[in-house]
Amino acid sequence: MKLRSVNPATLEVISELETTPVDEVFEISKKAQEAFKKWSSTTIDDRLKLLKKAKEILYETKDEVAKLITLENGKPILESYSMEIFPTLDLFDFHIKNAKKVLKPRKVRSQIPLFWLKRNYIHFEPLGVVAVISPWNYPLLLPIAPIISALVAGNCVIFKPSEYTSLIGLKIYEIFKEAGFPENVFNIVIGFGDVGEALVNSEVDKISFTGSTKTGRIIMQNASKKPIPVTLELGGKDPMIVFDDVDIDLASSAAVWGAFANAGQTCVSVEICYVHEKIFEPFIEKVVEKTKKLKIGNGLDPDVEIGPINNEKQLKIIENQIQDAISKGAKVLTGGKRIFPKDKEGNELRGYFFEPAVITDVNNSMLLMKEETLVQFCQL
Incomplete structure (x- = not known):
């Protein structure tokens, strides 16, 4: 075989x-x-x-x-x-x-x-x-x-x-x-x-x-x-807890790296982010801003920060979790969909690329709150 x-x-x-x-x-x-x-x-x-x-x-x-x-x-x-x-x-x-x-x-x-x-x-x-x-x-x-x-x-x-x-x-x-x-x-x-x-x-x-x-x-x-x-x-569900006395710029960078390193395909990646209500808005703004700047593409390009999802099966799991969350009231502030970035020559890459997602208004009925997942941010 x-x-x-x-x-x-x-x-x-x-x-x-x-x-x-x-x-x-x-x-x-x-x-x-x-x-x-x-x-x-x-x-x-x-x-x-x-x-x-x-x-x-x-x-x-x-x-x-x-x-x-x-x-x-x-x-x-x-x-x-x-x-x-x-x-x-x-x-x-x-x-x-x-x-x-x-x-x-x-x-x-x-x-x-x-x-x-x-x-x-x-x-x-x-x-x-x-x-x-x-x-x-x-x-x-x-x-x-x-x-x-x-x-x-x-x-x-x-x-x-x-x-x-x-x-x-x-x-x-x-x-x-x-x-x-x-x-x-x-x-x-x-x-x-x-x-x-x-x-x-x-x-x-x-x-x-x-x-x-x-x-x-x-x-x-x-x-x-x-x-x-x-x-x-085995699998895990790893939270990041952000208190109101943090350096927001530093903490938001940590959250973005913790969630999206290896395209989020890490058993100890940040999947849930619990943020103190006093700093929730400025923290989320920073996270969204930094997430949008991430360069997605072929990992052989030294400038690329986010590569593809490894396989089609995993990609479908992620897409299903995102759609389930949206149908139950979650808000996707950026990303959350399959994309086809271009390489240095301008050719479209047809691989398993998924735009990093920042998600709020999640609840425990959603698959991405109950299952090990790719990326996720939420308010407690």
């Missing part, structure tokens, strides 16, 4: 990839279990040596990787560096500097009176094969964190990137492979939901999932049947 990687700014097909057959996912998990027997007995120094090499490769290829992120994910090239490349390099550094300290045996006081006169220690042992399933909004940063943690602790990894950012997932795989990680220690599977489901039900010992609450519930249910531990990072 073919999977198309599409540039969300132009809708051009970047590449066509073969998906991993479902039955092959189970074979990959078996091979990873075999590889774990040897990998788990390696020293932490051996693992850190490979981790350092992977970091060096990422740094050396950072321009290539940043461009690929912008091509496949859509975020502006500056954000590909500031929100993906640089934080990922920091993650490598953190693990390289702290892994030995975190994983060393730890002396503890037992809560059981019978053992109070004994020396008690916690020793950390590798768990097994870890499945890492990641989303499309931060296709480098979000999967790298659990991948590094699992590998440095002596576990094997099977990584499934989002079907919308599979090329970036393959680039991650290539980096670790080039760094010298042994065969079947770090693995990748490519595909849609059926591949993810097969991975969850394969011979894995832990699941790390970042994505929607709906999918997270399904994964937890399946994991409970084994049972195996899961780490879930």
